[in-house]
Amino acid sequence: MDMGYRKTLAWGLAITSVSLLLNSCALFSKDLPVEEPKEEPRYLLTAVGQVNSYEKESGIILVRTYGKIGEGEGTAFISSGPSGSSGNLKFTGQKNHLFAAAELQTGTLEPGDLIYRRRLNPAFNHTATSKEEQDAIILEPKKEDTPFEGVDL
DSSP states (O other), rough: OOOOOOOOHHHHHHHHHHHHHHHHOOOGGGOOOOOOOOOOOEEEEEEEEEEEEEEEETEEEEEESHHHHHTTEEEEEEEOOTSSSEEEEEEEEEEOOSSEEEEEEEEOOOOOOOOEEEEEOOSSSSSSSSEEEEEEHOOOOOOGGGEEEEEEO
């Protein structure tokens, strides 16, 4: 009985040793793909509400908000709708629990359009090294900076 136990133990150690040897062998290792670091987007878009009603004569918009609007320096508000309508808005400061008032600055919009807060991404390198790069940033926005079709940025 004692011999059977030693034989089983010897086989167990042999199998464990062979499996450890094969796992550490370079022939059986897989090359893992190296992930390229993603370039940060220039702007961050966050949905802040939806157009509830719009009076064309006065240009006043009633926006049903999803929470805090988050106004601040470097922040713009844009609308985008399924019919291709888009516009730039400015919040007036009048608000209650669920709704806020805004004025249409440029563009068009319809009830049901989504309102997005667009602000500069602090992780993006906004400093350009040359005058040409600065002009390119100002005059020619990249396609990936405008993820929503029909939105004037």
